[in-house]
Amino acid sequence: MNTLDQLVYCSRSQLAPDEEAAAMADIVHVAAFLNARNGITGALALQDGVFVQCLEGSPTALDILMLHLHFDERHEEIEIVARGRIERRAFPAWGMTAPTLGRCDALSRLITQRSDDLIAWRDAMSALLTEPA
Numbered sequence: 234m235n236t237l238d239q240l241v242y243c244s245r246s247q248l249a250p251d252e253e254a255a256a257m258a259d260i261v262h263v264a265a266f267l268n269a270r271n272g273i274t275g276a277l278a279l280q281d282g283v284f285v286q287c288l289e290g291s292p293t294a295l296d297i298l299m300l301h302l303h304f305d306e307r308h309e310e311i312e313i314v315a316r317g318r319i320e321r322r323a324f325p326a327w328g329m330t331a332p333t334l335g336r337c338d339a340l341s342r343l344i345t346q347r348s349d350d351l352i353a354w355r356d357a358m359s360a361l362l363t364e365p366a
């Protein structure tokens with residue numbers, strides 16, 4: 234069976250507030266295409282000036298993407314807070330998806346703590362995605 238890893242990183246957004254919506258749309262658009270090619274799925278949120286991205290795929294594909302992300306000037310201070318082996322994907326339907334709205338208190342707490350609890354991050358990201366608009 235193919236090995237699957239999941240990781241969560243936080244990074245500090247370098248975007249002005251009025252650039253955020255367009256930049257998120259751009260990132261998700263590009264990522265959906267490239268991630269599908271690389272067997273990566275996941276979810277992205279931007280809250281309190283912090284990007285949180287959950288990525289899942291082969292360990293090598295994730296390592297390569299993380300290298301690319303370091304060159305992207307839309308964010309800095311990238312910190313992998315949690316990483317682990319998984320049996321199945323939590324976000325199988327998406328090359329990359331992002332909630333169009335909303336804040337999530339659970340996610341805010343995790344960001345503040347820089348928690349290493351992979352399941353807590355995954356649950357908070359999932360909750361944000363399934364919130365009714």
Ligand SMILES: Cc1cc2nc3c(=O)[nH]c(=O)nc-3n(C[C@H](O)[C@H](O)[C@H](O)COP(=O)(O)O)c2cc1C
Pocket residue numbers: 260263264265267268277284286298301302304305307308329
């Ligand atoms: C917060 C954030 C998350 C991103 N997530 C992804 C991603 O999941 N997949 C991806 O291919 N690019 C992602 N990107 C975009 C990459 O940094 C990069 O622009 C893209 O891979 C195109 O690479 P290139 O400019 O070298 O062609 C993300 C960028 C930011 C700022």
